Amino acid sequence: MSEIDVLEEARRKLGLSVGDLWFRYFALGGMSTALEVEAVLYGALVATSHDRDLLAVALNERFAEQGHDHPVPYAGDEASRP
Amino acid sequence: MSSFREFAVSTAFGSGRLVVEVQGEVDLLTAPTLGAVLGALVDQRHLDVVLDLARLQFMDASGVQIVADTAERLQAAGGTLSVRSAPALTLRLLAITAVDQVVLIEQADPAGAGLGPEQRGDDHSLSVPSERADLPRNLTQLGSIPASHEVIDGALRLVTSLASATVEGADGVSVTLSRHGRLATVASSDDTILRMDQHQYETGEGPCLSAAASGHWFHSESLAEEDRWPEFTPLALEEGISSILSTPLMAADRPVGALNIYSGTERAFGTHQQELAALFATQASRILIDGGADVSNEQMQARIVGALLSRETIARAQGILMARERVTAEAAAALLHRSARTAEVTVIQQAAELVAPTHGDDDPDRGARP
Numbered sequence: 001m002s003e004i005d006v007l008e009e010a011r012r013k014l015g016l017s018v019g020d021l022w023f024r025y026f027a028l029g030g031m032s033t034a035l036e037v038e039a040v041l042y043g044a045l046v047a048t049s050h051d052r053d054l055l056a057v058a059l060n061e062r063f064a065e066q067g068h069d070h071p072v073p074y075a076g077d078e079a080s081r082p
Numbered sequence: 083m084s085s086f087r088e089f090a091v092s093t094a095f096g097s098g099r100l101v102v103e104v105q106g107e108v109d110l111l112t113a114p115t116l117g118a119v120l121g122a123l124v125d126q127r128h129l130d131v132v133l134d135l136a137r138l139q140f141m142d143a144s145g146v147q148i149v150a151d152t153a154e155r156l157q158a159a160g161g162t163l164s165v166r167s168a169p170a171l172t173l174r175l176l177a178i179t180a181v182d183q184v185v186l187i188e189q190a191d192p193a194g195a196g197l198g199p200e201q202r203g204d205d206h207s208l209s210v211p212s213e214r215a216d217l218p219r220n221l222t223q224l225g226s227i228p229a230s231h232e233v234i235d236g237a238l239r240l241v242t243s244l245a246s247a248t249v250e251g252a253d254g255v256s257v258t259l260s261r262h263g264r265l266a267t268v269a270s271s272d273d274t275i276l277r278m279d280q281h282q283y284e285t286g287e288g289p290c291l292s293a294a295a296s297g298h299w300f301h302s303e304s305l306a307e308e309d310r311w312p313e314f315t316p317l318a319l320e321e322g323i324s325s326i327l328s329t330p331l332m333a334a335d336r337p338v339g340a341l342n343i344y345s346g347t348e349r350a351f352g353t354h355q356q357e358l359a360a361l362f363a364t365q366a367s368r369i370l371i372d373g374g375a376d377v378s379n380e381q382m383q384a385r386i387v388g389a390l391l392s393r394e395t396i397a398r399a400q401g402i403l404m405a406r407e408r409v410t411a412e413a414a415a416a417l418l419h420r421s422a423r424t425a426e427v428t429v430i431q432q433a434a435e436l437v438a439p440t441h442g443d444d445d446p447d448r449g450a451r452p
Binding site for chain 2: 020
């Protein structure tokens, strides 16, 4: 589950708590509970690509706030490439 | 949440005994249901009750408390609670809490007891280092946990008892929480410890208050040499307390209280005890977060309102994209994310731009595509 590792790795790099990540995810329209998000990060639950994108956006926007690029890949990145 | 979908309790008679089979996860959400079932059976004067945990996936501290309460009620009535086929981690939790001394442990299949399903990727249960197998079994403390209708407070009391029994050198443990803007003790192992907390509230100083206010832990190795809390320290020494370790409880990255460990011995707490304290504080914090105990404060409410406004704007933007591009909600979300990235703005900024009246449906090329 490389995507899950990427999300959790990014969360740790940002020093963002699961609760804060969930809040950002929720604000973006996410529908899963904080416990389910935590399960995704730990690899215990496989997220839909929609949920994964929302988590990636939440993480990347935090990276952007800190002046970084968007290091977390989106689920659609592969498919959308020409 | 999955615990609601999977959790089930069924009762049956087997070999002349009443067998209660538990399936799925016993946690803060489901423990009250299990408690109600077991309570009803005790009320009906069933004396020989078997709790079959073969299909249990996970039991947290709140579940253990239900088991302990039921066992003690049955014992008082002259009966017995047997726990059958419990997963390994549950057995360990029962041993740590000394609940295994008030129930009859039956392992139907010793080979199968090696690894319970909760062993996998579960970070929620208390993981106490295995070398602590020799820990003091403090039955009286566990027995002193009063039955409570407040599930959160009950779970916190159990954490307090666990911490008290597990942290070597601890003579007492309390949990302090900020409620309605005031600090209050929600769980304490005895009256001396409760008074120690109250001395701090009254003098307005002490490690518990410092930890709860700052979000950092405070350790006083020797109160006799302590000068940070001049009013509180003499009162603590009078009560026979010599060292204190206060670890903050965090909810959404904000301190909301503290887990306080008191000892009558100087320098009672080393690195190992500090690690254990942090572990229990994490567990207590998680109970608070899962229990939603923190939504009463204004900062949190503002955050929730902000998140809901953001969701509404994003939903409206998605609606516009769905109509315009004739795509599903999820595809519209992906479009919105991509266009925000291209425009180098946040998703909420992009959504606000899209729903703004000046850039509405009359300008279909705007905002939708990279």
